[in-house]
Amino acid sequence: MLSKMMRRAGKCAAVAAAGLMMMSAQAAEPIKIGSFLSVTGPASFLGDPELKTLQMYVEKINEEGGVLGRQLELIHYDDVGNASSARNFASRLLRSDQVDIIVGGSTTGATMAAVPLVEQAGVPFISLAGAVVITTPVKKWVFKTPQTDRMAAERVLGDMKARGLTKVGLISGTGGFGSSGRAQTLEVAEMMGVEIVADETYSGSDTDMTAQLTNIRNTDGVQAVLNFGFGQGPAIVTRNYNQLGIDLPFYQSHGVASDSFLELAGDSAEGLRLPASPLLVPDSLPESDPQKEVVQNYKAEYEARWDSKVSTFGAYAYDGLMLAVRAIEAAGSTDPEAVRNALESISGYVGVTGEFNMSPEDHNGLDADSFRILEVQNGEWKLID
Amino acid sequence: MFSEFLQYLFTGITIGATYALIALGFTLIYNASHVINFAQGEFLMIGGMATVSLTSMGVPMILAVVLAVLLAGILGIALQRFAIAPAKQADVVTLIIITIGASIFIRGLAQLIWGKEYHVMANFSSDEPIQVFGAVLNSQSLWVLGIGAVLVVGLVLFFTRTLIGKAILATSMNKEAARLVGIRTQMVLMLAFMVSALLGSVAGIVVAPITFTSYDIGIILGLKGFVAAAIGGLGSGVGAVVGGLALGVVEAMAAGYLSSDYKDAVAFSMILLVLFFLPRGLFGAKVVERV
Numbered sequence: 001m002l003s004k005m006m007r008r009a010g011k012c013a014a015v016a017a018a019g020l021m022m023m024s025a026q027a028a029e030p031i032k033i034g035s036f037l038s039v040t041g042p043a044s045f046l047g048d049p050e051l052k053t054l055q056m057y058v059e060k061i062n063e064e065g066g067v068l069g070r071q072l073e074l075i076h077y078d079d080v081g082n083a084s085s086a087r088n089f090a091s092r093l094l095r096s097d098q099v100d101i102i103v104g105g106s107t108t109g110a111t112m113a114a115v116p117l118v119e120q121a122g123v124p125f126i127s128l129a130g131a132v133v134i135t136t137p138v139k140k141w142v143f144k145t146p147q148t149d150r151m152a153a154e155r156v157l158g159d160m161k162a163r164g165l166t167k168v169g170l171i172s173g174t175g176g177f178g179s180s181g182r183a184q185t186l187e188v189a190e191m192m193g194v195e196i197v198a199d200e201t202y203s204g205s206d207t208d209m210t211a212q213l214t215n216i217r218n219t220d221g222v223q224a225v226l227n228f229g230f231g232q233g234p235a236i237v238t239r240n241y242n243q244l245g246i247d248l249p250f251y252q253s254h255g256v257a258s259d260s261f262l263e264l265a266g267d268s269a270e271g272l273r274l275p276a277s278p279l280l281v282p283d284s285l286p287e288s289d290p291q292k293e294v295v296q297n298y299k300a301e302y303e304a305r306w307d308s309k310v311s312t313f314g315a316y317a318y319d320g321l322m323l324a325v326r327a328i329e330a331a332g333s334t335d336p337e338a339v340r341n342a343l344e345s346i347s348g349y350v351g352v353t354g355e356f357n358m359s360p361e362d363h364n365g366l367d368a369d370s371f372r373i374l375e376v377q378n379g380e381w382k383l384i385d
Numbered sequence: 386m387f388s389e390f391l392q393y394l395f396t397g398i399t400i401g402a403t404y405a406l407i408a409l410g411f412t413l414i415y416n417a418s419h420v421i422n423f424a425q426g427e428f429l430m431i432g433g434m435a436t437v438s439l440t441s442m443g444v445p446m447i448l449a450v451v452l453a454v455l456l457a458g459i460l461g462i463a464l465q466r467f468a469i470a471p472a473k474q475a476d477v478v479t480l481i482i483i484t485i486g487a488s489i490f491i492r493g494l495a496q497l498i499w500g501k502e503y504h505v506m507a508n509f510s511s512d513e514p515i516q517v518f519g520a521v522l523n524s525q526s527l528w529v530l531g532i533g534a535v536l537v538v539g540l541v542l543f544f545t546r547t548l549i550g551k552a553i554l555a556t557s558m559n560k561e562a563a564r565l566v567g568i569r570t571q572m573v574l575m576l577a578f579m580v581s582a583l584l585g586s587v588a589g590i591v592v593a594p595i596t597f598t599s600y601d602i603g604i605i606l607g608l609k610g611f612v613a614a615a616i617g618g619l620g621s622g623v624g625a626v627v628g629g630l631a632l633g634v635v636e637a638m639a640a641g642y643l644s645s646d647y648k649d650a651v652a653f654s655m656i657l658l659v660l661f662f663l664p665r666g667l668f669g670a671k672v673v674e675r676v
Contacts, residue, residue, distance in 0.1 A: 042601070044501040174646070201645045205605040207403070207596040210396040210521075211640040214389060232503045232597050243514040243521055264505055264597060267512070 030073035031066075031334055033058065033324065034099030036089040036114070037128075037317075038106040041080035042204060042231055045260065046106040049302075049314030050128055051076060054103065056305050057321050067325050068332065075099060079110050086110030087117065094121040100334040101327075103320040105129050106313070108176040115142055124340045126324055128316040130254075131180040135363040141336075143343055143363045145319040145353055149177070149228070150184040151368040152254045155275040156226055157185070157194050159373050159385065165224040165249060169198035169216035171209070171237060173229030177255055178204075181228035197222050204231055210240045217246050224248055230255030235264035242268030249273070254371065258311040262379060273384065275371035277312040277353050284383040290350050298352045312353070319351035388519030393641040394634065395517075399526040399595070401633020402533045406588035407610025408617060408625035409540060410581040415619045416557045417577035420480045424464060424488035425585050426607020427495075431457045432586025433598035434495060437504040454586045460491070461582025465575045488603070495600040506593040525594045532591050536584060537626055543580075544622070553577055557620075612652075616659050618666025627667060631655070 035054060038047035058074045066072060075097050077089035086105065093099045094117060101124045105111035108131035115134075118125040118141050125142050127134050132148040160168065168189065172182035178201070189196050198219040200212035216225055225248055227237050234256045241250055250272040252261075257276035262269055278285055278295050285292040298318055302310045324339075326346060331338035346365065349356040354370025373385040407425060414422040435453035440446055468487050469480055509528050514521040544550040555563040556573045564570050589598070596602065613632045617624025632652055639651035659667060 040496065040501060045503075048501055202640075203649060207592075207606075208396050208400050208637075211393050211637045212645045214392045215641060215645075218389060232599070235503070235597065243523055245514070245521065260502055264503055266505065 030071040031068070031101075031328065032073050032075060032097060032099040033321070034093035034097055034102045035074065035076040035104035036079045036086050036093065036102075036110065037076060037104050038081040038110065039078040041082070043081035043107050045231070045258070045311070046128075046313045047078070047081075049311045050104075050106055050317035052306050053302065053314040053317040054321055056302065057318065060301075061325065067328050072325075076104070079106075081107055081110070083107075083109040083113040087113040090114035090117050094118070094123055099123065100336070101324050101339060102126070103128070103317065103324055108134065108180060111144075115139060118142060123336050124324070124327070124343055126320040126343075128313070128320055130177060132184060133180065138361060138363050141340060143323070143358070143365075145316045145323065145351070145356075145364075147254070147353065147366050147368070147371055148184075148364060149181040149253070150188060151366070151371060152275045153181065153185040153188040153228075154192075154368045155371045155373060156251050156253070156273075157188055157192050158368075159273065159275075160224050160226075160249070160251070161192060161194060163224075163249065166193065167195050167197045167221045167223045169200075169219055169222040169225045169248075170196050171198075171200045171202065171212055171216060171225065171227045171229075173231070173233050174201050174203045175229070175231075178229040178233075181253055181255070185226065185228060202229070202233060202237070204229075204233055206233060207236065208240065209233070209237045210244065213237070213240050213244055213246065217244060222248065224251065226251040226253075228253045228255065232264060235261055238265040238272065239268045254312070257374075258313070259309045260311070262376065262381075267379070269376045270379070271376060273373055273375045276374050276381070277315055277370075278372050279310060279312050279315050279352055280374060280381045281372070281383045290355065291352070294350055295352050315352035319353050319356070322351060323349065323356065389641065391518055391520035393637045395520055395522050395526065396641075397634030397637030398630060399523070399529055399633070400636065401613075401630035402526075402529045403588060403592045403596075403606065403629070404609050404613040404632050405626045405629025406529075406533050406536065406591075407585065407606055408614035408629045409537065409622060410585040410588070411611055411614040412617075412620055412622055412625045413540070413553075413581040413584065414577050415614070417553045418469075418480070418574055419477050419557070420469070420484065421611070421619070422464075422578070422581065423481065423484045423607065423611070424491060425581065425610060426603025426605075427488045427491040428457045428461065428582040428585030428603075429589035429592075429606055430495060430598065430600060430603035431460060431491070432589030433506065433593035433602065434499050434504065434589075434600065435586075436590050437506050437593065437598060438499060440506075450590055453590060454583055457582045457586030457589075458579050461578040461580075462575055464582075465578035469574070469578070470571060488607075492600055492603065499600055501600060503597045503599045504593075505597060506590075508594045509591075523595065525591070529591045529595070532587065536587065537622070540584075540622055549573075549576060612656055616656055616666055618663075618669025621666070621668035624666055624668030 037050050039051050058072045062071050079086040103126045105127040108129040111127040111129040127144040130146045130149050132150045134144050172178040198216040202209045252274040254275050282295045299310045327339050327342035330342040347357045354366045356365035358365040374381045375384050410425045432453050435456050436449045439449035468483050508525045510524050552568045552573050556570050613629035614625050617628030636652050640648040
């Protein structure tokens with residue numbers, strides 16, 4: 001009897017010891033965070049701050065002891081803004097690097113190219129791209145941190161209506177961001193009772209948009225102009241707009257919400273409005289704003305580390321990484337299913353971009369009010385709403 | 386109605402002049418060596434970027450321009466000496482591939498040195514646009530046109546009046562024969578690359594206030610310049626200018642009167658049409674190969 005118990009206890013001890021050893025082996029193994037970003041190429045102004053943000057905060061988290069006692073390991077690739085390389089890199093992250101979660105995809109094109117692979121592999125994926133198609137309809141494994149372009153359209157058209165402007169001339173880039181923004185604007189306009197009286201486009205590599213703007217100017221009844229695009233294109237549009245002397249309220253999308261846009265557009269940006277993250281105006285936020293502290297910290301840390309200005313795009317990566325960390329902590333492991341469920345039930349997380357409240361129906365978790373309307377005054381962003 | 390047309394025309398001519406200047410650079414090297422130098426766009430980028438970074442370091446504008454042009458010239462020589470010349474008897478296609486490699490290399494280097502952001506250059510003169518019959522003209526457009534015209538005239542004189550220019554033409558006609566009459570063809574090739582680099586960098590500097598400049602601006606503008614050169618007939622200076630202006634004007638008119646969506650398609654169809662009916666381009670020489 002006694003010997004039987006002894007044997008059983010011995011067995012238990014052996015199992016426990018083996019379990020402990022396995023756990024400690026697991027503890028030494030880092031949590032792999034995969035990423036593919038447009039660090040170079042035409043969308044580099046997205047990918048560059050995103051990568052810098054990820055690198056910086058992975059380091060910081062590791063110094064503070066990691067997540068679940070394990071270190072984070074960032075594995076990243078540069079897709080040069082090219083959707084097919086994004087797909088290849090996503091496949092490499094999933095198959096050979098066997099990452100636990102992916103935080104990346106600077107552009108909508110790159111993100112959508114990776115989505116089918118991620119869905120098939122069943123690995124949580126937090127995208128940093130804007131278009132509404134990424135999370136609508138909801139895909140089981142796909143989440144995203146930036147507000148959708150639909151929210152930007154709602155915010156802009158709402159602000160126009162509040163100023164009594166209901167006939168709008170639209171100009172947009174033909175890239176993924178611009179064309180998705182254009183489609184959303186057309187839909188939202190119809191719902192909000194705003195009329196799009198002119199609809200022009202330009203390609204990302206164009207160096208002059210005067211012809212398109214002349215057409216908008218000559219359209220009867222146009223009361224305001226909205227440009228949806230990113231890169232240097234919108235800055236050229238802004239300059240051309242000013243040269244043509246068009247005397248109508250001018251709006252840009254959140255695609256240009258960065259200080260470098262002000263540098264490019266110079267004086268011609270005066271008076272234009274756009275929907276943007278509070279990151280551009282951290283000090284004008286009221287003390288009662290829950291985001292104020294997060295935003296100020298991120299800005300200070302980023303600028304101290306990289307000696308360059310923060311951009312909203314880097315903030316998307318910050319929120320993406322923090323959401324991932326939160327979800328892994330809440331799940332208590334890196335089991336993909338558990339992490340996914342934890343991601344889906346995140347609520348009340350105050351990030352730089354806004355307050356995230358995820359749900360099974362909403363894998364973005366932000367609402368349109370997380371955008372602030374800013375106006376350029378004396379060469380600086382001014383908080384309007 | 387008229388002011389609209391005039392506006393599209395101004396826009397088209399400004400963009401077209403840019404294309405024309407780049408096309409001229411292609412033409413020059415093509416003439417000397419039958420190589421299409423796909424690093425031409427990179428000379429343009431170097432011109433703009435170097436000027437911007439020098440002025441931001443406090444160098445006066447004029448000096449910055451001169452230094453940037455010199456830098457591009459040195460780069461042109463280096464390209465010929467270290468990439469093209471060592472390939473010796475390689476055929477033309479190989480040489481063209483070498484220029485593509487060189488352009489990627491230069492772009493990578495520029496990205497390391499100057500970063501990935503777009504940079505702004507101030508207009509040479511006033512920022513105030515000029516009003517003409519209800520249309521507006523950016524004062525920088527006048528600089529582009531003026532400097533473009535000076536360069537074109539300069540090139541024509543260079544080829545018809547100077548010994549070096551004639552030597553380049555002779556080398557392009559027949560390398561062996563040119564060597565027999567005492568022309569140092571390697572030297573001539575080096576000169577062609579240098580002059581074409583100078584040309585490209587000047588183009589890059591005058592258009593930078595309009596287009597902004599970044600490490601990869603050369604890809605887009607270089608490609609458009611090549612298309613302009615092909616329309617004009619590779620190897621013809623007049624063709625490069627006409628081709629560039631035509632491409633610019635067609636693009637602007639298409640954006641204005643048809644739809645901005647079809648602008649690039651229209652420009653593309655134009656190339657197809659020209660090359661279909663005139664395979665050697667508008668001003669291409671009718672060369673008969675004798676066997």
